Amino acid sequence: MDAIKAPNSVEGPHAQHGDLSVVRGAAPRANHVVEGPHAQHGDLSVVRGAAPRANHVVEGPHAQHGDPGVVRGAAPRARMSASLQALTSAALAIPGMAQAADIETDYLYSRYEEGDLPAADSASGRASERYSIDSHLFRVAGVVGAGNVAADLTVESMSGASPWWVQPGADGRPVQVMSGASIEEERVDLQLSYAQPVGVIDAVAKLGYSDEDDYQAANVGFEAQYTPPGAPYTLSAGIGYSDDRIEPTEGGSAQYPDRIRSADKNTWTSYAGASWILGPQTVVQGVFGYTRHDGYLTDPYKRAYFVASAGTVPESRPDGRQIWTLSGRLRHYLPALSAALHLDYRFFRDDWKIESHTLELAWQQRIGEAWLLSPSVRWYSQSQAFFYAPYYADFRDDGFASSDYRLSPFGAVSARLDLKRSIARHWTVGAGIEVYEASGDYAIRSVDVENPGLVDYTSLQLRVGYRFE
Amino acid sequence: MKRVAAVMAGAALCLLVGCSAQPVQPWQRGDLARPEMAFEPDPLVASYRRHVQFSKEAASGGTTLGGGGCGCN
Amino acid sequence: MRSRGAWLGALLLPVTALALDVGDTVPDLAAQDQSGHIQRLQDGRSRVLYVDFWASWCAPCMQALPALQQLHARWRAAPSATPFEVLTVNVDTRRQDARRVIDRLGLELPVIFDPDGLWAERFALPAMPSGYLIGPDGRVRHVQVGYQADAFPELERAIASLLEEDS
Numbered sequence A: 001m002d003a004i005k006a007p008n009s010v011e012g013p014h015a016q017h018g019d020l021s022v023v024r025g026a027a028p029r030a031n032h033v034v035e036g037p038h039a040q041h042g043d044l045s046v047v048r049g050a051a052p053r054a055n056h057v058v059e060g061p062h063a064q065h066g067d068p069g070v071v072r073g074a075a076p077r078a079r080m081s082a083s084l085q086a087l088t089s090a091a092l093a094i095p096g097m098a099q100a101a102d103i104e105t106d107y108l109y110s111r112y113e114e115g116d117l118p119a120a121d122s123a124s125g126r127a128s129e130r131y132s133i134d135s136h137l138f139r140v141a142g143v144v145g146a147g148n149v150a151a152d153l154t155v156e157s158m159s160g161a162s163p164w165w166v167q168p169g170a171d172g173r174p175v176q177v178m179s180g181a182s183i184e185e186e187r188v189d190l191q192l193s194y195a196q197p198v199g200v201i202d203a204v205a206k207l208g209y210s211d212e213d214d215y216q217a218a219n220v221g222f223e224a225q226y227t228p229p230g231a232p233y234t235l236s237a238g239i240g241y242s243d244d245r246i247e248p249t250e251g252g253s254a255q256y257p258d259r260i261r262s263a264d265k266n267t268w269t270s271y272a273g274a275s276w277i278l279g280p281q282t283v284v285q286g287v288f289g290y291t292r293h294d295g296y297l298t299d300p301y302k303r304a305y306f307v308a309s310a311g312t313v314p315e316s317r318p319d320g321r322q323i324w325t326l327s328g329r330l331r332h333y334l335p336a337l338s339a340a341l342h343l344d345y346r347f348f349r350d351d352w353k354i355e356s357h358t359l360e361l362a363w364q365q366r367i368g369e370a371w372l373l374s375p376s377v378r379w380y381s382q383s384q385a386f387f388y389a390p391y392y393a394d395f396r397d398d399g400f401a402s403s404d405y406r407l408s409p410f411g412a413v414s415a416r417l418d419l420k421r422s423i424a425r426h427w428t429v430g431a432g433i434e435v436y437e438a439s440g441d442y443a444i445r446s447v448d449v450e451n452p453g454l455v456d457y458t459s460l461q462l463r464v465g466y467r468f469e
Numbered sequence B: 001m002k003r004v005a006a007v008m009a010g011a012a013l014c015l016l017v018g019c020s021a022q023p024v025q026p027w028q029r030g031d032l033a034r035p036e037m038a039f040e041p042d043p044l045v046a047s048y049r050r051h052v053q054f055s056k057e058a059a060s061g062g063t064t065l066g067g068g069g070c071g072c073n
Numbered sequence C: 001m002r003s004r005g006a007w008l009g010a011l012l013l014p015v016t017a018l019a020l021d022v023g024d025t026v027p028d029l030a031a032q033d034q035s036g037h038i039q040r041l042q043d044g045r046s047r048v049l050y051v052d053f054w055a056s057w058c059a060p061c062m063q064a065l066p067a068l069q070q071l072h073a074r075w076r077a078a079p080s081a082t083p084f085e086v087l088t089v090n091v092d093t094r095r096q097d098a099r100r101v102i103d104r105l106g107l108e109l110p111v112i113f114d115p116d117g118l119w120a121e122r123f124a125l126p127a128m129p130s131g132y133l134i135g136p137d138g139r140v141r142h143v144q145v146g147y148q149a150d151a152f153p154e155l156e157r158a159i160a161s162l163l164e165e166d167s
Helices: B001-019 B045-056 C002-012 C060-077 C097-105 C119-125 C149-166
Strands: A103-114 A130-145 A147-160 A162-169 A173-177 A183-198 A201-212 A215-226 A231-244 A263-279 A281-295 A303-306 A311-314 A320-334 A339-350 A355-367 A370-384 A410-423 A425-439 A456-469 C029-032 C038-040 C048-054 C084-088 C112-115 C130-134 C141-144
Touching: A103 A162, A103 B045, A130 B045, A147 B045, A201 A355, A339 C060, A425 B045, A456 B045, C029 C112, C048 C060, C048 C119, C048 C149, C060 C084, C060 C097, C060 C149, C130 C149, C141 C149
Parallel strands: C048 C084, C084 C112
Antiparallel strands: A103 A130, A103 A456, A130 A147, A147 A183, A162 A173, A183 A201, A201 A215, A215 A231, A231 A263, A263 A281, A281 A320, A303 A311, A320 A339, A339 A355, A355 A370, A370 A410, A410 A425, A425 A456, C029 C038, C048 C130, C130 C141
């Protein structure tokens, strides 16, 4: 009996010559499609020993190296993609959407502007301009070898005045003193990530560096995700480390003799969580996080006011901080409306005695095939750090002091609207706007004395994306 | 009391989202696979917002590793 | 507390449906394909049939379909008395999603629309995509779970040996 051969094998440029000593003399030499630069050489150790060498396509993150002994029903599960969003995907063991060998590029411009400090809250009695930031974000993501690579570059320029210290006003109510000179700063931040399946785990490695005139930070991280075969849940965990250096402008200068010259801090971050499919339209996630900061955690530019001495000294915070968070996320799809409901909650607590709640509700509305409209609202509340005060009657025994509004008790609400449109398969354009308002009134517990430096801001985003196929 | 509350919350959630004891089969995951159902559908905007919030609020982190400087004036 | 245990159990238990496996006889299912032809799994003809389940939202399925189309093109002309056929089953709930893929890929293979997952349920797919090679006797000879390009030689050897057996 003659061997049956596939009559029209395609010999691509990368086609390999098959070994002719094949199974029972009968298997065809099959050159699989060799379509792209990612074609891999096939595994030679195949079942029944005498298999042909076959070229096969490895087109994207979804093409997995099969177990050679796959034949009889006992095949491995369809492996999840090691997509860059692997750890944020609700899909759980759902093959991702990214297509083979695509390169996605995105550019986002953002204008961030803080509202003026009102005259009533200002020590000078005049309204004062605050901060504004222009940000340019570039993102490139694509397939490299068996994994996915993404690079995120941020270039920001910041300018304006920032809160310096808080002192009692004429009626004893705290008023804000702003930094005199206008600050001009640049920040460049590059974050790289590489995602690849390692055995049954989808792993992501991260590396980043951020540089400002007075601040450098280098960070590394590792994340992993695992879905047991056939299970309706996915486990994920991550650990990261950041090494930061602060060199304040004019530290120790004649003008600012009590400002430090330089200092270091480092941060360990970790999280572990699980997501469950609750139904064909519903998935939830729970994540526990632990973070530990060590080193110089003080803001070197800020000062605290003491009534006893009628003067200010540099603020001072503990040199360690431990943080615990508990986060929950819900995603629910409403097929009748072509919309998805997002609900995010985070509980935060640290050993500076700050407790915080964050609740965010978002709606993702598809309109036709091209448009995506996404309104969202966010509520945030925090209690104060144990050593915080708007200003101090006298020195504390522990020596700590900070009047930073970030450590004060407050709440904030923000509303956001995003609109995205895909054009002709390759292009995406979009815009977004967010309005944020902080106030003692929005805090979960009533705030006796509101910090005068609380911030309101508006931010506007414009973006464009292009996908190479 | 707390335990009862947790069970009630779980049951309420279940009613709300219509979850059943039936596992969701591989071929029934089309809606879950939609991009707008991702935990983070827009990583670019999400990372930008995280950075802004991180520099204006005491609380940060939770489901990500963070990293990337301060910009905190 | 027992009810809560059951609830948790339902959330944690892996899917343990009885999946159609090698050696099993395929269910006797029939449906119209996209061109209006009746496709029946046990139609009494002697043929080697590959049944592939796919969805528009499943990226590896999108990779598997063109590869299957080429596989079919290579093997349908094989000098064997037994024909080799490929049947695909789409499990999208909205038919226009499936149509878009059929147009984009220029898919010429027959497609059964199974929006309610009736076929998928009878096969008890372990994952997406899943493919089943069915011999002339109506029995499953090979199950392809997921899309692995380097698992295709296995599949082709199985096809070759089936066509051989029957010729």
